[in-house]
Amino acid sequence: MIETLRYPKALRWWDLAVAGVSIFVAYALIGSRIMGDPSMQGSWFWVGAAAWAALVVVYLVIGRTALLRSALDLPARPADAAFVVALVAATALATSAYPGLAVIQAVGYPMIWVLLRRYPAAVAGSIALAAAVGAGMCVSSGRMGDPQPWIGSSVTALLSLGFAIALGTWISRISHEGERQRRLVAELTEAQHEVARLSTEAGASAERERLSRELHDTLTQSLAGLVMLSEQAGRALDAGETERGRERIARVEAAARGAVAEARAIVASGRPVGDGGLEAVLVRAAERLAEDSGLDVRCDFDSAAPLGREQQVVLLRVAQEGLSNARRHARATSVLVRLRGLSGDRVELAVVDDGVGPMGAGPGSPGPGAAAADPAGTADPAPSGQATSGELLSGYGIAGLRERVELAGGELVFAAAPGGGSQLIARIPTGVALAHDSTDGAPA
Structure with missing residues (x-):
């Protein structure tokens, strides 16, 4: 053919x-x-x-x-x-x-x-x-x-031969150069295909990493809250407190609906942080924690710095991790979420609690057997074998969060708070976009 x-x-x-x-x-x-x-x-x-x-x-x-x-x-x-x-x-x-x-x-x-x-x-x-x-x-x-026939014949033959070799050599060099260029183009095309393949694999790997971070930062925390509310509902029903049990079950339903919304946001990954911006979302997260756990959660916002969607998502994830730590591990009674602007076009988000602290022995913190009060005034003892705040330093939560903050050009600090407890602090520049992570789905 x-x-x-x-x-x-x-x-x-x-x-x-x-x-x-x-x-x-x-x-x-x-x-x-x-x-x-x-x-x-x-x-x-x-x-x-x-x-x-x-x-x-x-x-x-x-x-x-x-x-x-x-x-x-x-x-x-x-x-x-x-x-x-x-x-x-x-x-x-x-x-x-x-x-x-x-x-x-x-x-x-x-x-x-x-x-x-x-x-x-x-x-x-x-x-x-x-x-x-x-x-x-x-x-x-x-x-x-x-x-003398050989004289003219020899001259004609030699001139023709010289011209033929010169022209043939020139054409051969052009041909060889063309062949070399053809091989280079073939190698370049093969390299481009390899780069495209590797880029596809890298994109798939980055997407898997993004999903793992999102699952930890959103659904895992929501499911942990569901477990806690379910345990509280079960204990209330066992104690004959029907009204309180029904209230906890209603909380479970609301939290489950929120988890569904979070899952849809992760799949969509195309909407802003939420209605009202970062501050409104932080307020809703704080109110939800206060309702679910009975903690005294306060918000202190003092920043008018313009934040891009990516920066808002990073700070929201830091707040979610800090609130989750205060609820699940720190055995705190009060939490402060603080957002403020810093010099040099930087913004700082801090989540400070009065719990056991990074070393598990912060001044004024309740002992291992202490309980956090719930809205009804009934104590829910911490599960046995529960991790302290200090143990989170080597967990996926802080490690993944630190990587996300560094990708945004900032820094993450997890340390003891003045006067006891722990503090999770993130400082990021306001004008730097994320280099490798553009996740923007977040719960409203």
Whole structure:
């Protein structure tokens, strides 16, 4: 199929060249015969005509196919070399009949350089053709009475050979450079495909990392809250406190609906932090924690710095992690969420609690067996084996949060708060967009 499509285009110029030389050969032979050239009288006319006719037949039978294989860069065959031999022999015989038939070399040299693809072989073939032309012209010139036929024949052959080698060398270098460029383009194309594949894999890996962070920062915390509310509801029902149990079950339903909304936000990942901006979302998160756990949660906002959506999401995640720590691990009674502007176009979000502190022994903190009060005034003891705030330093929450804050160009600090308890502080610049994480889905 490939050969059929490219056959006319690959051989068109060769056919035109052979046809042009054929016209010139016919003109030379017939003109010399009509003009009464003695060298063209008798059998020599037919020798020259037969030599050229035989060469045309060989070209049509095997030469065109050989040239086509070369044009398509297909492996050479013995028939290719056989055509070169026939070309040299026919040229020698034709020029022996009439010197003007040396015009055959006009197509002979290009064919040799195309068919003999290796440079040494092409040079050797050119030398053979030049020797055939020189020998044939020497014979025909001597027959026409030239006292020193070898001089003119040698000069003509050498000039033709020099021109053919120079032109062939130049064309070969162009061909080799084109082949080198073709290989480079192929390698570049392959490299681009590899880069595209790696980029796809990197994008998939980044998306998995984003989802893991979102699941921890949103759904995991929501599910932990559901577990806590469910345990409280169960204890209230066991104690016969029906009204309080129903209130806790209603809280479970509301929290579950919130978890569904969070899951949809993670999938969508295309909406802002929420209605009212970051401060409104922080207030709602604080109110939810106060309702669910009975903690005294306060908000203190003193920042008018403009924050992009990505920066707001990062600060919201910090607040969620700090509130979750205060509820699940710190055994605190009060929490402060503070947002304020700093010099140098930076903003700071801090979540401060009065719990056990990073080392689990903060001044004024309740002991391991202390309980946090709930809205009804009933104590819910902490589960046995519960982690302290200090244990969170090596957990996925703080580690993943620190990576997210650093991607935003900021820093994260988790340390003891003055007077006891712990504080989680994030400081980020207001004008730096996230470099690798553009997560913007967040609960309203």
